Amino acid sequence: MTAPSRDHLLPPRSVSDMGTTADAGGDTGFDHLVRPPAKAHKSHSRRRTLSTRSLLPGSILGLWCLLTYGGVISAQLLPSPSVVVSTLSNLWDHQQLAYQLRVSLGRSLLGFAIGAGAGLILGAASGLTLIGEELVDAPMQMLRMVPFLALVPLFILWMGIDETPKVALIALATVYPVYLNTSTGVRHVDKKVVEAARIFGLSRGRLSKEVILPMALPQILTGIRFSLGISILALVAAEQINAKAGIGYIMLNAQNYDELNVIFVCVLLYVVFGIIADVLVRLVEHLTMPWRAGVSVR
């Protein structure tokens, strides 16, 4: 009568006594413990990554083939891949595509260099010094809200229709992302690290150069990445201004003569520009910040 109730008061003798209903099959007492499944070894091979990455673009290409060769959409509205390829080779042979590309990329890069350079200098000035912030920050914050596309007519009035307004437009569009990221990146550098560096006796100049700017570099590069993308965007807008050469010039002509396939080629070329820009920035990130390898979430 009393035995069961007293048993109840006893502390569990082993792990197996707890939780499991006393089946007590094995003599080890740990039968109910389960070995956690070994974490599947992640063989994130290069080949698999590549195939995953190309899955979406590949299906889009497939869909494109299906729609055009299957005759779902008329060739008047959507040219087939083979037509686009032949148009591309045609452009290369008869319209000096290589030269046009050089002109467009040159505009884009020159504008970007001016814009990003100014953004970097202004951002550093605003982030590092109080007087810089007071001088620069408020005007920049106001100006950045002006859509640069709205300035195209103004630029034409001020600078004519040559190269100047095109490059100026790209420069203006690319200055803000670099400015914003540089100034906030510099301002939000870990204060404790800066204090430690000061106590170790680093002068103001060396502090900025050797500690603060490198620390803000990841964010500065984010700004540069944004800016490079925007420089392509601004290039398209800029090349609508009476272009005599460049991708935009080909595009304008095609628009006038209803050459849909040529427009398609130009759009694809802009896509290629975008990809090149992105790869470029990744490369720079990789080269300048080898220490960041471990920050990745994966």
Next chain:
Amino acid sequence: MSDQMSTHSFTAEPAAAPDPAMAAVPAVSFRGLSVSFEQADRTSHQVLRHLDLDVPRGQFIALVGRSGGGKTTILNVLAGLITPAAGTVSVLGRTPAEARTSIGFVPARDALLPWRSALRNVEYGMEARGVDRHERRRRARHYLDLVGLEHAADRWPWQLSQGMRQRVALVRAWAVQPELLLMDEPFAALDADTRQSVRLKFRELLARDPSVSVIFVTHDLDEAVLLADRVIVLSGGEFIADSMVPPRDGHDGTSDELTGAHLALLRDLRNALRHGRDDGRI
């Protein structure tokens, strides 16, 4: 309020410095030190009120108090990062800014530069002071060896555990061969086991060079009594206790256990800290 304060205050004779010649110039000395910060509502908040302190050479002082008590502010004044509102400060017989070249600093979080390897992080304190390249490398390797990090010299900071990072920060300060070491809760970010082992490394370093004076900020009274020669309790911007720690004979530093006289001291200091809170600011 102040008379109530005095009932809890301990007074102790400052310890005699090991070398009388060096004692002529104290490691740290300030008189009437006051610091105030302007608050958001434009009123000024007094963080330190008319403090006097003399730290003889070679003394290890622990500054204890709750957060916001002004401990770190004192360190910042000594490092020359803050200009006091009133009072005179001398560090190693010079102004704080001039004395910087003789100061080592260990921050609470390691403050390592992520783009430098462990070795290069140790070098960077010396670099700022113009130690030549060859000597820098030699010393950095030597000190990393001393704290058992020779195998980690070429790793990036993110590849190191928190305890390893803090050891790197420790030897970065040591490698500049400072006369005065400022430490701001250097072990606070570590778990108990790691803290004990890093502390042990720290004491080994300290034992090699007893002439180094240390100002050690902590909120942990146990740690203060365990490590320091003298413990000062800070509350509401004032010193409310100043006690010498009895010698730790035979204490090899491997254990964090305190006994006898040390426990009594700990109890007294804890009381002081508690009362300091009771009659403190609203």
